[in-house]
Amino acid sequence: MSLTIDPATLTASAAADAIAAGTLTAEALTQACLDRIAARDAEVSAWAFLDPDLALAQARAADRSAPRGPLHGVPVALKDIIETFDMPTQCNSPIHAGRRTYADSAVAALIRAAGGTILGKAVTTEFANRHPGATRNPLDPTRTPGGSSSGSAAAVADHQVPLALGTQTSGSMIRPAAFCGLWGYKPSFGEVSRVGVFQQSGSLDTVGLCARSLEDVQRLRAVLTRIPYDPVAPLERAPRLALCRTPEWSEASPAAQQALEEATRRCEAAGATVTYLTLPSPTFDGWLKVHQRIANFEGARNFGHERHGHRHLISKALGEGRIRDGETTPVAAYVDAQRRAEAMRLWADDTLAGFDAVLTLSAAGEAPVGLSGTGSATFNSLWTLLYTPCLTLPFGKGPAGMPLGLQLVSERHEDERLFAAAGWVAAVLAG
Amino acid sequence: MSLTIDPATLTASAAADAIAAGTLTAEALTQACLDRIAARDAEVSAWAFLDPDLALAQARAADRSAPRGPLHGVPVALKDIIETFDMPTQCNSPIHAGRRTYADSAVAALIRAAGGTILGKAVTTEFANRHPGATRNPLDPTRTPGGSSSGSAAAVADHQVPLALGTQTSGSMIRPAAFCGLWGYKPSFGEVSRVGVFQQSGSLDTVGLCARSLEDVQRLRAVLTRIPYDPVAPLERAPRLALCRTPEWSEASPAAQQALEEATRRCEAAGATVTYLTLPSPTFDGWLKVHQRIANFEGARNFGHERHGHRHLISKALGEGRIRDGETTPVAAYVDAQRRAEAMRLWADDTLAGFDAVLTLSAAGEAPVGLSGTGSATFNSLWTLLYTPCLTLPFGKGPAGMPLGLQLVSERHEDERLFAAAGWVAAVLAG
Incomplete structure (x- = not known):
């Protein structure tokens, strides 16, 4: 046949x-x-x-x-x-x-x-x-x-x-x-x-x-x-996981919150240890602003050709938003943001070393209706700032039947550890 | 007139x-x-x-x-x-x-x-x-x-x-x-x-x-x-300086060594405090190899277009040297180098915070005779790796009458502190 x-x-x-x-x-x-x-x-x-x-x-x-x-x-x-x-x-x-x-x-x-x-x-x-x-x-x-x-x-x-x-x-x-x-x-x-x-x-x-x-x-x-292609096997033992809801948890939809809790529960039931991870103060106070300061300060300078040669062709949202913000960010504020980001990364290096992966949200919920925006990056920017490897795997649906994602994060430069943990989690969630 | x-x-x-x-x-x-x-x-x-x-x-x-x-x-x-x-x-x-x-x-x-x-x-x-x-x-x-x-x-x-x-x-x-x-x-x-x-x-x-x-x-x-042009005044007080000969001191010419010692002596005579700075072991063991591993691993990938489309047009020195080395560097060695570099930077952040500037060599000596090479980067790569701001100012001559340089280095992101210290040092050396 x-x-x-x-x-x-x-x-x-x-x-x-x-x-x-x-x-x-x-x-x-x-x-x-x-x-x-x-x-x-x-x-x-x-x-x-x-x-x-x-x-x-x-x-x-x-x-x-x-x-x-x-x-x-x-x-x-x-x-x-x-x-x-x-x-x-x-x-x-x-x-x-x-x-x-x-x-x-x-x-x-x-x-x-x-x-x-x-x-x-x-x-x-x-x-x-x-x-x-x-x-x-x-x-x-x-x-x-x-x-x-x-x-x-x-x-x-x-x-x-x-x-x-x-x-x-x-x-x-x-x-x-x-x-x-x-x-x-x-x-x-x-x-x-x-x-x-x-x-x-x-x-x-x-x-x-x-x-x-x-x-x-x-x-x-x-x-x-450019390394040999050698897929990482899923973990054979149950992983050490950390559940991180982040301080922005209230911005997530009930369906997204439930999917993360459900995934965590299933991993626990399959033998994973789960630690509840919170971002310590004052290290992480205002982390989103730290991310924005770095991105906007650098962006305003990186867009040199576009700003100085073609500014009228830049969208108002970008030109009067992030670029303007970056232009008016003092160097001292940028340096402060860089130093704070580095302190956050050191915390993450130390803390994430103790886990195979962090479980967290990939997004605040389903893809929003409408094409005028692309959704919120609230549940992503933190890990970008921390330099950690991140994976999203599809898990669950929202009320409109649209997919939700589960985000797994590991210590920076431990991308293969992340793959091993994700293989285990995906198998548990599929089971 | x-x-x-x-x-x-x-x-x-x-x-x-x-x-x-x-x-x-x-x-x-x-x-x-x-x-x-x-x-x-x-x-x-x-x-x-x-x-x-x-x-x-x-x-x-x-x-x-x-x-x-x-x-x-x-x-x-x-x-x-x-x-x-x-x-x-x-x-x-x-x-x-x-x-x-x-x-x-x-x-x-x-x-x-x-x-x-x-x-x-x-x-x-x-x-x-x-x-x-x-x-x-x-x-x-x-x-x-x-x-x-x-x-x-x-x-x-x-x-x-x-x-x-x-x-x-x-x-x-x-x-x-x-x-x-x-x-x-x-x-x-x-x-x-x-x-x-x-x-x-x-x-x-x-x-x-x-x-x-x-x-x-x-x-x-x-x-x-893209910040306002506002030149930093030279320090009014005598600076806190660190003299760092680096472990590669023996590679420097007698004239370069003498110029650095002379500059230090003159700064001390003008009131500067001078601390002798050594790079601690094991943090800095093999620092040059750490620099090379990062540069070569990344370079081998960054030169993707040139390597894969035009390899025969790359010089033998580069293609069979750094690129080949980077191609054969395992990811684990690269990651180890990145982590070691970060530890070195943390040491530098802590240590250099206590000084207005480090005094060190800009090069091993005068510009060498011949056009087949461009001289050694031994006295530069360390500070590049540490992300610190660096200045070279002309001071002294070698035996052939060619200029020597004095390198000043400050804590990363403290470029204005470096300028202030350099202004003071330059005035002392000119005086």
């Missing part, structure tokens, strides 16, 4: 295995993704640039080539702030409309070196900030997919591409992944190259990714960090 | 003041720089790109414009890894020959917003690494100007331009400034935007600058950090 499966529905790992086994070609996989996009693009609008001929040409080249690595023949979408030599990078800003760059970003080059292809550029909010793009949540087109990695998450969730890269400065990867029912991953700060990625905040920006399985997350991470 | 002064010999501050007073035009200043370059370029070879018409057009635009800021009408050279929209950025690599980018780097935009103009691109070593360019030391063309900011230092020292930007990942700004008899400055890590600057190591790269006076250093720093 034979089973007909649309290749576009395969995970990246399953597709790569099929290509390696000779049962699928890169061209057929790419064509299936393009067919899915053609059928769905009017509703989802996930793409800032897509050239089917260029995508297919890359796929055919992969089919002609000897195996190059763990993504051989697998298409990947790049958030449209990540440069490639063969496509424009437009940052969802008229300032960069049609802009083509000379070179691949480091991550694009690493994906190609591992045999992967670049399907196209996924919609971002303006400069990966807050002003939204046209992308809709594929699970409910009246709702935001989240942001700023909006198109990245929507395209992967809608089976238009198996993998996508985004970035996170506050909550721009974890939140859209959660809103779209995906696995999302923000690596430990500094481990993935940002060369050729539009920069908002050198102290906070992190390349992230979304996928439809934990295995795919690990496969793409190995490519981006 | 009137005195005829070649405008090219003015400091940036004197030139800006003269332009503001209407006694000098930006065009006349730029023409004087171009005349100096025409007379000296065959010997010094400091420029990777120079278009006199473009430089003069910028100067004339400044002359037509209302005053825009503290660099109004002042030309600045940019190391040829720093992008501008109107000139190529070639990184001294055939891979990037003729490459033009879309946008200004943030620092170029900030210089223009402050009224400054971009005179041209100054020679860098290949990718701001070690493979040298053609630039010679203007004080002795048989000697290296240092690197990797080779052209930046040579052009400023030779009165071809009053100010230049470079970058430092190991010792690429402080060392060439010292070899050429200049003031050089590496700001606290993270305070100056690196948007549009070719990246080697996200954890270490810092934009730096060189100038012919401390006032000029502060003026350009204000522009780059």
Whole structure:
């Protein structure tokens, strides 16, 4: 008996295995993704640039080539702030409309070196900030997919591409992944190259990714960090977990709160130890302001070209909001914020060393209705500031039937510990 | 009586003041720089790109414009890894020959917003690494100007331009400034935007600058950090200094050792307290290897486009040296290096808080004879790793009559404390 499966529905790992086994070609996989996009693009609008001929040409080249690595023949979408030599990078800003760059970003080059292809550029909010793009949540087109990695998450969730890269400065990867029912991953700060990625905040920006399985997350991470692809096995023992509701717990929806409590209860029932983690005062007092000060101070300077050459083309929200705020932040306030952030990180290093993972919320709830915003980053910015690796895995639904996410966090630079714990938790929650 | 002064010999501050007073035009200043370059370029070879018409057009635009800021009408050279929209950025690599980018780097935009103009691109070593360019030391063309900011230092020292930007990942700004008899400055890590600057190591790269006076250093720093230009007065009281010879003391020339001891003695005689600072074990054991591991691991990934698309065009020294080393560095070794670096920084934060500045060497000695290398970064990499602000000021001569530098270092993010201390030290040494 034979089973007909649309290749576009395969995970990246399953597709790569099929290509390696000779049962699928890169061209057929790419064509299936393009067919899915053609059928769905009017509703989802996930793409800032897509050239089917260029995508297919890359796929055919992969089919002609000897195996190059763990993504051989697998298409990947790049958030449209990540440069490639063969496509424009437009940052969802008229300032960069049609802009083509000379070179691949480091991550694009690493994906190609591992045999992967670049399907196209996924919609971002303006400069990966807050002003939204046209992308809709594929699970409910009246709702935001989240942001700023909006198109990245929507395209992967809608089976238009198996993998996508985004970035996170506050909550721009974890939140859209959660809103779209995906696995999302923000690596430990500094481990993935940002060369050729539009920069908002050198102290906070992190390349992230979304996928439809934990295995795919690990496969793409190995490519981006250029280490052997060697997936981490789920923990065999029950993990030491910390439940962190954060001081912003009251901002979460009842459904999100319940999902986190339920996940914690199930992990405990399966043998995990759970410690209730609170952020100590005064170290964490005003942590959100600390994050904003760093992001805005740096952003106001990083947007030098745009501010001084094209200010009238910057959205009012960005130009009169974060940029203006950053312009008027004194250096002493920035330095104070940096020192406070470092003290928070030292606390996190010490404290998280005692746990396999922290359980916390990925977002305040379901993806909100409407496309004028992308949701709140309240439950993400803290961990971005702390430089910790973060994963969101889909767990539960809200009252509208939209997915919720559970966020797991480990000590910085312990990304493999995070994967092991997440594998255990996902198995318990699926069981 | 009137005195005829070649405008090219003015400091940036004197030139800006003269332009503001209407006694000098930006065009006349730029023409004087171009005349100096025409007379000296065959010997010094400091420029990777120079278009006199473009430089003069910028100067004339400044002359037509209302005053825009503290660099109004002042030309600045940019190391040829720093992008501008109107000139190529070639990184001294055939891979990037003729490459033009879309946008200004943030620092170029900030210089223009402050009224400054971009005179041209100054020679860098290949990718701001070690493979040298053609630039010679203007004080002795048989000697290296240092690197990797080779052209930046040579052009400023030779009165071809009053100010230049470079970058430092190991010792690429402080060392060439010292070899050429200049003031050089590496700001606290993270305070100056690196948007549009070719990246080697996200954890270490810092934009730096060189100038012919401390006032000029502060003026350009204000522009780059977009803070009001408000020069710091020299300390009125005698400073608390720390003398740090570093474990690499034996690698320094007798002349460099003597200059540091002499400077210390004079500061003490003028009332400074001097503490002898040693780097504690085991925190600092193998610190140089820690620096190299971080730089090489990150560099191997950051050079993704070059490695995977154009590897045969990378110099053997870089491709088979640092890149190969970085490719074979395990993630665990990188993480260990990051953690060790952070422990070193915490020690430095605590320890340097007790001093106005550390006195240490800027380089192992005079600029070496020959153009096949750019000298050792041994006396620079430590402070780059520690994220501290660093200044080199010219003090003393070596046996060949070439300048030596005295390096001052303060606690990270205390750049203004460093300027105050440096003003005091410079006055004592001049007295």
